[in-house]
Amino acid sequence: MCLGIPMRVTEINENKAICEQSGTRVEAYIDMLDDVRIGDYVLIHAGFAIKKLSEEDATETIRLLSEVLSQDTR
């Protein structure tokens, strides 16, 4: 039940936005976010956009991983 779907905002009408993802279109309330723009990625849950998404940054895991993998095996 706690699963949101990332979608792209394609239209905004007052407090509602049309969001799309792989051909699926839904209308969602954007009352819970500030400053939503067309083109933004948002997390949709139960008809509301609940979070604005940013680009994934995996630098930390990659750094830690290469640290661990470069050590000699036990």
Add this chain to the structure above:
Amino acid sequence: MKPDISGIIEGIKRLTPKKRVRIMEVCGTHTVAIAKSGIKDILPEEIKLVSGPGCPVCVTPQEYIDRAIWLSKQKDIIITTFGDLMRVPGTEESLSSAKAEGADIRVLYSPAGAVEIARENPSKTVVFLAVGFETTIPTITGTLEIAIREKIKNLFILCAHKIVPPALEVLASSEDLMIDGFILPGHVSAVIGIRPYEFLSRIHRKACAISGFEPYQILEAIFLILRQISGNQFRIANPYNSTVDYEGNTKAQKSISRFFIPSDSVWRGIGNIPSSGLALREEFSYFDIGTRISFPDIQSREPKGCRCGDVLKGIIEPSECPLFGKVCTYENPVGACMVSSEGSCAAYYRYRKKL
């Protein structure tokens, strides 16, 4: 650039200590992803994944279900609900069977749909069954905001919201459970941010990582947890930074605290946890169906033999319940953990060939 999955698996192997490590996946959607992807098969045997209480439907106590069913049978009431609650067995029956007998119960994708139903049925009392964790709570407060704006007077909620960090406190403190680390729920965290979890690493010295729902993200979280254990330094790692940031969604948090104050709440299997639930503030108590209708004394009973409580606490695995797969199946569920698609029993049952 995503980290490479075989690299993560190799990293996990290298960091696995000789002693057993117990890692709890708190969220029901993680439980399903783990069962479905067969992650347990590729982990070294020292790493034990334990399922937690993160299925909102599963932890909703029997008494709540019984009250919802009772309400549905009263005159001029329309019950609106998320579909997940329909099949949960109450003491005598489920919402689903009440509906078959004629109760007006409508399954909604969004709680906001209840505003529409209330507007179209001014002579009826419309009740939304407000269950769910922090991911869902802003969709309820958003709905209440819409109802206020549109001057809807016949919409109410039956509230059983729960908040996750106080339950984690109980699990982290449990000596029986011996949890070393937590895989934290990605979309609850999208709303609450990282701060509310910090006590887990600071006070309880648990290794934690927030995870998305793809198998590689769960493996990544396990790697980051093992890394903390091997370095004996604990924190809340956040590899899911596309969706989760330190502050979370502050607007949603404000909306939640505008309507609700923390209250004690009973979790199925765990019992009462102080400040783990939400109650409407005095000035919004008119949304509470309890202020409009008084409930009779309902004698709620858990299904006989069901060990959902122990499953939810991670004390037993679903397959250790004597009813699992025999009397209790996904097609004919006995307990809530088998009903909800993200309940641990259902996840184990549906994907058990892979386990």
